[in-house]
Amino acid sequence: MQIAIDGPASAGKSTIAKQLAADLHFIYLDTGAMYRAVTWWALQQDIPLADEKKILTALDDEPIRFIPAPGGQRVELFGHDITMAIRSEAVTNNVSQVSALPGVRTEMVKRQRDIAAGQNIVMDGRDIGTTVLPHADVKIFMVASVAERAKRRFKDNAEKGIHVPLEKLAQEIEARDFKDSHRTESPLKQAPDAIKVDTTSLTIPQVVAKITAIIQKKQ
Template identity: 50%
Template sequence: MTNPIQIAIDGPAAAGKSTIAKIVAEQLGYIYIDTGAMYRAITLKAINEGINMASNEEAGELLLRTQIDLEPSDNGQLVFMDGEEVTEAIRTQQVTKAVSEMSAHALVRERMVELQRQLAESRGVVMDGRDIGTDVLPNAALKVFMSATVEERAQRRFADNQVRGINTPLAELQEEIAARDKMDSEREVSPLKQAEDAIYIDTTDLTIQEAAQKILTLAQERMA
């Protein structure tokens, strides 16, 4: 007999969090919650409505009148904003470049964290993001902080973009990822950092399956 647990996976952009978290959730029969997609959705709406990204009040008010839903499907998790599917729309370069600024606002993070905690309540869940182990699920049974070199993460983002038909140069992606690391780590509200009780996994030289297996092994130990 095993007990369902909460698994928090944190790390910087393009560390492989979402892909690995999905595998872990599927293997365990858990719910997967992509918090990054939630922040991307509200960023997309801010762009579409011309909201001042620098305004904490405008960003917070926008989130209050926005419905964000995550739904599983045969093709992976679908993201809906106000009833409209935006799974692919939130992955554009325009959203990617703006999401750190939008997610840094105190009102946005406060309201997102509340929603994310509600989604994770009383169930086995795998949640990934940048402040899951430190803020959203501080009592999670398993916390993992994963990363890789900036060069490796840029290569991964480049390959992913090629599949999506996005042709941003590799050097530009490397600069963007380094800049986002700095912004996420230095923001005042819930900065990106490793929780004291999180286990660090360097995915630079690991395959997706190898990294997922490491987390699955750790999860099984805590579920016993």
């Protein structure tokens, strides 16, 4: 069974997808982490983020590994765990530029489909239901207000010792929304057969329960 969860930045996709995968004993794949890993590596190597050819060459040359597991995912480079490193502010502020590159998306979509083949999987991102897994058994499109998403990111940052003003976070989220929904390659949009879930005023357990009920109807 394939479950696709899409939505804008900080809508809670990864948190919910991870919990659903754990509850269902499914594989979990955070596709955003894949684009973050590519962005992190490009920044580390001083590769211009608009230079698609060099980035694709790096993807061929460097052993970036995405290792799915029940309830989580590990990202490795040269055998080193970079799962936390790819969550830096620098990566967050630049990943939309890299993920908009057609060649990068084509390569990542191929890898995502390879991982999903023959698996019971929960996959979250921005184009899962529309591009990566267009025939997914369940498609969810999660949304939340910009204000609520900024609050969530502020809380997450604070727990990591990162302090960015709430107003700036809201501006960054709005900018990311615009980039994601207006890019040429696989823009962020709700699949026609996806069910929209607004998480603005819901707790994590409430969202999990709501989506679990949707999944159970499909099983």
